[in-house]
Amino acid sequence: MFSLLLLSGAMFALGLDAYVLAGLLPGIATSFNVTEGAAAQTVTAFTLCYAVAAPALATALAGQPIRRILILAMSLFVLGNLLSVTVGNFTLLLISRCIAGAGAGIFAPVAAAVASNLVAKERKGRALGLILGGMGTGTVVGVPIGIQIANAYGWQSTLLLVALIGSITVIGILTKLPAIQVAPPPSLRARVNMLIHPRVAAIVTVTLFTAIASLGLYTYIATLLTGMGLGSDPSMYLWVWGIGGVTAAFSVGHIIDRTSRPDLVLLIILTILAIALFCLPLTGSGPTLLSFIPFLLWGAMGWSSLAPQQHVLLDLQPEHGSIAVALNSSANYLGSAIGAILGGLLLDNGLLVPTTLPIAAGCTAVAAAFLQVTLLNTQLKNKSP
Structure with missing residues (x-):
C-alpha cells in the first residue's frame, strides 16, 4: 500500500506541474519581460x-530495471523544475520545461503499469484509480494552493514545491519500491505506425482537436479571466474547472458501461463542450454561480472525453490496445501544445483578444464534433446490409 501511495504522490506532483502553469503565466511574463502569449x-x-x-526516451530506456526508469524519469522531472526556478533567460526556461515534460511523460505510464502489478488482479482497478486520483488531486487541490503560494511568494515558489514533492518520491522509490517486471511503454514508432489504420487516425484526430480546444484554451485561463473582468486570481475558477474534470472523469465510465455506445457519448460530450466554450464570454463581470457553470462544464467535458476514445480504440485494436491508447494519450498532449502555440500567435499578432479565444476554441470543438458525426455515419454505413 505504501508503494501505491508513493506513486500517487508522484502523480500529484505531475498533475500540479502540468496544470498550474496556466495560472502562473502573468508572473512568468513579468519576470522575463515577455508577453503572456510567449509565456x-x-x-x-x-x-x-x-x-x-x-515515448522516444522510453524506447531508449527499454530493458532497464523499472525502478531505475522511475528514478531517472522523476529525477529529470525534478531537475526540470529546479532549472525553471533558477534560469536567467526565457530560452533556458523553455528548455527546462522540456526536461520536466519529458520526465513526466516517461514516469506516468510506467507508474500506472507498476501500480497494476503491485496488487492482485481483482484490485487492479482500485490501484489505477489511486494513481489517477493522485494526478486529479494535484489538479483540483494542488493547483489552487499552488496559485496562492505563487501570489504570496512568487511563481518560482510553486515550482520549488513541485520539485520538493518529486525529490521525496525519488527517495521513496529508491528505498521502498520493490523490484518488479512490467512491459515497457509503447515506443514513438509503434504509436506512429498505428496511424496507418484510417479509423484509428480519425479517432485520434478527434482527440487532437478536442485537446486543442479544451487544454489549449486552459493555458490562457488567467489571461481570459482578466479580459472578462473576472479578476486576475484564477484560483477559484481553476478549482471549479478541476473539480468538474475529476468528477466527470470518474463518472463517464459508468455512463459508457450503461449505454455501450462510447462513440455516441463522446459526441454528446463534444456538443456540451462547444456550448460551454461559446458561453464563457457571456458570463458576468464577477465571481457568481452563473460565471462558474461554463467553467465547470468545460472541465467536465474536457476531462471525460478521453475515456470514450480509449474504449473505442481498445475495441477496434484489441491486439494492440496499449499502443492505440498510448497514441491517443500522445495526441491529447500534442493538442494541448498546438493549442498553446496557436493561442499565443493569435494573441501576440492582435488577431484575437482574450475574450474571443473561447469562440475560437468553441469552433475547434465543433470541428471535432463534426468529425465524430462523420465517424458515426461511416460506422452505420459499414453495418448496413
Whole structure:
C-alpha cells in the first residue's frame, strides 16, 4: 500500500506541474519581460515533450530495471523544475520545461503499469484509480494552493514545491519500491505506425482537436479571466474547472458501461463542450454561480472525453490496445501544445483578444464534433446490409 501511495504522490506532483502553469503565466511574463502569449509557450514545451520526446526516451530506456526508469524519469522531472526556478533567460526556461515534460511523460505510464502489478488482479482497478486520483488531486487541490503560494511568494515558489514533492518520491522509490517486471511503454514508432489504420487516425484526430480546444484554451485561463473582468486570481475558477474534470472523469465510465455506445457519448460530450466554450464570454463581470457553470462544464467535458476514445480504440485494436491508447494519450498532449502555440500567435499578432479565444476554441470543438458525426455515419454505413 505504501508503494501505491508513493506513486500517487508522484502523480500529484505531475498533475500540479502540468496544470498550474496556466495560472502562473502573468508572473512568468513579468519576470522575463515577455508577453503572456510567449509565456504560454512554457506550457507548449512541457506538453510537447510529454507527447513526443517521452515515448522516444522510453524506447531508449527499454530493458532497464523499472525502478531505475522511475528514478531517472522523476529525477529529470525534478531537475526540470529546479532549472525553471533558477534560469536567467526565457530560452533556458523553455528548455527546462522540456526536461520536466519529458520526465513526466516517461514516469506516468510506467507508474500506472507498476501500480497494476503491485496488487492482485481483482484490485487492479482500485490501484489505477489511486494513481489517477493522485494526478486529479494535484489538479483540483494542488493547483489552487499552488496559485496562492505563487501570489504570496512568487511563481518560482510553486515550482520549488513541485520539485520538493518529486525529490521525496525519488527517495521513496529508491528505498521502498520493490523490484518488479512490467512491459515497457509503447515506443514513438509503434504509436506512429498505428496511424496507418484510417479509423484509428480519425479517432485520434478527434482527440487532437478536442485537446486543442479544451487544454489549449486552459493555458490562457488567467489571461481570459482578466479580459472578462473576472479578476486576475484564477484560483477559484481553476478549482471549479478541476473539480468538474475529476468528477466527470470518474463518472463517464459508468455512463459508457450503461449505454455501450462510447462513440455516441463522446459526441454528446463534444456538443456540451462547444456550448460551454461559446458561453464563457457571456458570463458576468464577477465571481457568481452563473460565471462558474461554463467553467465547470468545460472541465467536465474536457476531462471525460478521453475515456470514450480509449474504449473505442481498445475495441477496434484489441491486439494492440496499449499502443492505440498510448497514441491517443500522445495526441491529447500534442493538442494541448498546438493549442498553446496557436493561442499565443493569435494573441501576440492582435488577431484575437482574450475574450474571443473561447469562440475560437468553441469552433475547434465543433470541428471535432463534426468529425465524430462523420465517424458515426461511416460506422452505420459499414453495418448496413
